Amino acid sequence: MIEIELKGHADDKVFERVRENFTFMRKEVHEDIYFSHPCRDFSETDEALRIRIKRFNGHFEAFLTYKGPKIDSISKSRKEIEVSIEDVDAYLELLNLLGFREILTVKKTREKYYVEKGVTITLDEVEGLGKFVEIEKLAKDEEEVQKEVPRLMEILKSLGIKKFERKSYLELLMEKLNSSTEL
Template sequence: MIEIEVKGYADDKVFERVRKNFKLIRREYHEDTYFQHPCRNFTETDEALRIRIRKFNGHFEAFITYKGPKIDPNSKTRWEIEVPVSDPDRHVEILESLGFKEVMTIEKTREKYYVDKGIVIMLDEVEGLGKFIEIEALAESEEAVGETVRILRKILISLGVKKFERRSYLELILEKEGSYGEAR
């Protein structure tokens, strides 16, 4: 599946516009732990492997996610494979036993809003980075990417987003800390 995602910087006004105009799906808390491959530099290949722990409404879910390189120059669109896991700690043990190294855990609160069939907006408050807005849709093929990105960007602009961002939260935090090269 292709995750078509457009992300921008947000402020209180952008958050308020989303809250006023779209239906809240739920509030979540995320702990995203990223891993580095023992033989391949994900920084150079533009890939990501993470375990996400998601908590909401007293519920707990965990997923292991592989994200391939970005396939669109104007968005964060990537091939994504995500699988639920029942015991994230044991999955970390497996990865570490295979030589994967933990890079960092990123914590954020997220509000998810329904926009239209197949389109969701997320309001993120990322520890150490601030407020962001993401809008995403899923596609089966790359042919849909260009037009979908155009539609998603238009929605974010209408909400007051002025600056877009293709880098992941992990990339932004590593750059902010000056340790980008050390994650290899």
């Protein structure tokens, strides 16, 4: 499947508009552990591999996720393969033994809202970065991506999003860390 994803910088007003206009699903706490590949540079290939630990309503879920390169020039749409995992420590050990290395952990609080069948909006407060809003939908193929991206973008614009962001939270945090070490 292809995950269609658009993200924008948000503020309290945007958060309020989402809360007023869409149906609250749940609040989640995410810990995303990102890995570097032993043989290729994911920052050059525009790929990502992570373990996401998700906590909500007293539950715990974990997933190993591969994200392929972005497939268009506007959104963050990309092929995504996600596998549920039970034993995070075993997967961490496995990846380390195979030569993958942890590069950064992204922590965020996420509020998830229902927009329509197959479409959700999330309000993200990311440690070290601030507030963002994301809209997501799964697509079968790239043709559907081209059709849906403008429609999803209009929904975000109607909420007051003026600055869209194609970079991942990992990329944004890495840039911030690199610029602070250069000072």
